[in-house]
Amino acid sequence: MLWSTLFIPTLREVPAEAEVISHQLLLRAGYIRQLSAGIYNYLLLARRSLLKIEQIVREEMNAIGGQEMLLAALHPAELWQESGRWQVMGDNMFRLKDRFGRDLCLGMTHEEIVTSIARGELRSYKQLPQIWYQIQTKFRDEPRPKSGLLRVRQFIMKDSYTFDLDAKGLDIAYDKHHAAYCKIFDRCGLEYIDVEAHSGAMGGSESHEFMIASDAGEDFVVRCQNCGYRANLEKAVSRASEPLAADLDGNFEPEQFHTPDQKTIADLAQFTNLPETSQMKSLAMVVDKKPVLIMMRGDHQLSETKLAAVLHATELRPAHPQEIVEWFGASAGSLGPVGVNNMRVLADDALKGRRNLITGANRDDYHLRNVTPGEDFRPEYFDLRQAASGDACPNCGSPLEIVKAIEIGHIFKLGYKYAESMGLRVLGEDGKEITPIMGSYGIGIERILTCAIELYHDPDGMALPASIAPFSVVITPVNYREPLQREAADLLYAECTRAGIDALLDDRDERPGVKFKDADLIGIPYRVTIGKKLNEGKVEFGERRTRASEEVLLHGALAHLQKRLGLPVT
RNA sequence: CGGGGCGUAGCGCAGCCUGGUAGCGCACCUGCCUUGGGCGCAGGGGGUCGCAAGUUCAAAUCUUGCCGCCCCGACCA
Numbered sequence: 257m258l259w260s261t262l263f264i265p266t267l268r269e270v271p272a273e274a275e276v277i278s279h280q281l282l283l284r285a286g287y288i289r290q291l292s293a294g295i296y297n298y299l300l301l302a303r304r305s306l307l308k309i310e311q312i313v314r315e316e317m318n319a320i321g322g323q324e325m326l327l328a329a330l331h332p333a334e335l336w337q338e339s340g341r342w343q344v345m346g347d348n349m350f351r352l353k354d355r356f357g358r359d360l361c362l363g364m365t366h367e368e369i370v371t372s373i374a375r376g377e378l379r380s381y382k383q384l385p386q387i388w389y390q391i392q393t394k395f396r397d398e399p400r401p402k403s404g405l406l407r408v409r410q411f412i413m414k415d416s417y418t419f420d421l422d423a424k425g426l427d428i429a430y431d432k433h434h435a436a437y438c439k440i441f442d443r444c445g446l447e448y449i450d451v452e453a454h455s456g457a458m459g460g461s462e463s464h465e466f467m468i469a470s471d472a473g474e475d476f477v478v479r480c481q482n483c484g485y486r487a488n489l490e491k492a493v494s495r496a497s498e499p500l501a502a503d504l505d506g507n508f509e510p511e512q513f514h515t516p517d518q519k520t521i522a523d524l525a526q527f528t529n530l531p532e533t534s535q536m537k538s539l540a541m542v543v544d545k546k547p548v549l550i551m552m553r554g555d556h557q558l559s560e561t562k563l564a565a566v567l568h569a570t571e572l573r574p575a576h577p578q579e580i581v582e583w584f585g586a587s588a589g590s591l592g593p594v595g596v597n598n599m600r601v602l603a604d605d606a607l608k609g610r611r612n613l614i615t616g617a618n619r620d621d622y623h624l625r626n627v628t629p630g631e632d633f634r635p636e637y638f639d640l641r642q643a644a645s646g647d648a649c650p651n652c653g654s655p656l657e658i659v660k661a662i663e664i665g666h667i668f669k670l671g672y673k674y675a676e677s678m679g680l681r682v683l684g685e686d687g688k689e690i691t692p693i694m695g696s697y698g699i700g701i702e703r704i705l706t707c708a709i710e711l712y713h714d715p716d717g718m719a720l721p722a723s724i725a726p727f728s729v730v731i732t733p734v735n736y737r738e739p740l741q742r743e744a745a746d747l748l749y750a751e752c753t754r755a756g757i758d759a760l761l762d763d764r765d766e767r768p769g770v771k772f773k774d775a776d777l778i779g780i781p782y783r784v785t786i787g788k789k790l791n792e793g794k795v796e797f798g799e800r801r802t803r804a805s806e807e808v809l810l811h812g813a814l815a816h817l818q819k820r821l822g823l824p825v826t
Numbered sequence: 827c828g829g830g831g832c833g834u835a836g837c838g839c840a841g842c843c844u845g846g847u848a849g850c851g852c853a854c855c856u857g858c859c860u861u862g863g864g865c866g867c868a869g870g871g872g873g874u875c876g877c878a879a880g881u882u883c884a885a886a887u888c889u890u891g892c893c894g895c896c897c898c899g900a901c902c903a
Contacts, residue, residue: 268838272837272839273832275897367903400899737861767862767863771864772862
């Protein structure tokens with residue numbers, strides 16, 4: 257395409273509202289413009305890049321037998337009421353009414369829709385398995401859109417859904433997706449981490465996330481550099497460090513002592529001269545409207561995700577101060593498990609086998625010493641602890657690290673949740689009804705672009721992987737008015753076009769500096785500069801990412817480019 | 827939804843405290859000039875100062891309300 261005819265509104269300065277790099281560059285490079293909070297228009301460059309990403313996704317999904325569909329974006333409330341998610345999704349769902357007052361919503365995901373198609377049409381085991389997918393816009397009324405295209409209210413997603421006869425079939429579909437996702441992210445030039453994840457409000461059992469390590473991310477990944485263990489922080493298992501002080505041995509009775517104004521674990525550690533690892537933290541939570549007391553080692557953090565998982569809870573919050581006083585007769589700084597019998601008491605596994613610890617006395621300004629879990633109170637033990645950096649790897653014992661990351665893909669084994677609640681059944685070989693088992697697999701299309709920018713940029717702009725850049729090459733005649741340069745540039749451009757390479761010819765009447773700056777900014781992977789060496793028949797071939805450049809003959813430029821792009825030389 | 831910040835030309839900002847009818851840089855238009863890293867010179871166009879009400883002879887400036895955007899938190903397949 258000819259640059260002089262295109263709308264590529266590059267900016268010299270960074271718009272004030274952009275905080276993260278990818279957002280700044282997307283705006284500066286003229287890829288996107290904001291319409292409203294979390295809602296963006298994708299201009300030419302973004303559109304081209306996103307189309308390339310979609311095409312890679314499409315090819316890999318087709319390769320595992322996926323069938324592309326285009327599903328409705330506007331959904332009747334009834335479907336979501338059937339699955340129960342009309343309620344569950346709460347304010348995250350965009351809702352509207354039609355002229356007759358019927359409730360509708362904008363699709364945030366399509367489990368209900370594919371299930372509704374399947375239950376009307378799939379009748380026999382012979383029709384399974386099925387892999388259906390779509391690449392289209394989804395809507396979520398995010399409470400706080402932010403970071404450019406990272407957290408938005410309208411975005412493109414590839415979602416696939418699988419239907420299988422049994423768990424074994426689902427395993428196959430799941431593994432196929434896992435493999436396809438690896439190929440997709442490889443082809444997009446991204447270094448990803450696939451982690452075990454929690455399946456959240458989707459329901460279901462096994463789940464993996466594909467993450468890109470980045471400071472712009474909102475998720476945390478725990479990983480072991482030694483053995484390769486990796487997991488979402490919400491799910492990560494780790495070995496806690498040893499307590500800093502040995503427990504007092506022996507059978508002692510809990511003993512109350514006065515602790516004026518000692519509210520936090522740190523206060524108590526100082527006051528009692530015993531480390532945080534010898535303290536027990538008492539957390540009053542409200543889980544599905546019922547109070548629960550959680551006991552943790554003093555220096556440990558509760559993972560609310562793990563808590564929700566073990567209790568199969570949908571709603572979970574810390575108790576309000578008034579509730580705490582009502583249930584415990586004391587306020588938050590002095591809570592403890594001894595004598596509590598009006599609620600479930602849970603304890604983290606790290607408290608198993610500990611003896612004679614310190615915890616609250618359920619009386620303001622008093623604590624108890626010599627409290628032994630399992631003797632002085634009988635908790636239900638679970639793994640409730642959030643992994644922390646420095647914890648030991650559960651597999652090999654090496655120290656774990658925690659990195660910030662952006663989620664770009666998520667695969668789930670859904671199980672029977674939707675098939676059951678929405679009445680999807682087929683007849684099996686023996687003539688009996690079978691409920692198919694489902695899987696659901698998403699990829700955030702814009703996030704691939706965003707992550708590529710976060711990963712690959714320098715002070716001059718983006719340096720996109722060739723597979724997803726809006727153009728493969730930019731041809732830059734230093735002075736397009738110069739007839740020889742023009743002739744050479746036009747020739748190379750025509751050659752590229754004939755060879756099926758996306759070339760951008762910078763035919764603008766601009767000074768070379770402007771053209772170079774713009775080319776760098778928009779991140780085209782290769783640039784052929786046509787200038788002073790043309791009288792020797794040579795042009796300059798440059799690589800954006802590395803800044804490496806070499807002189808090649810004009811007549812060999814196309815072949816050189818094809819080689820670098822991994823294409824057959826024509 | 828809680829806390830904070832910002833809203834003045836397409837972009838970045840000053841002016842606001844101390845009220846007197848809007849300015850700078852970049853971008854844009856015209857002409858000349860220049861052509862290997864956002865040239866130079868000259869001329870020019872563009873703003874109901876987020877919206878509304880109030881105070882005042884007079885409001886970008888003071889007061890109140892609303893709206894929008896950004897950041898932190900809560901939230902988040």
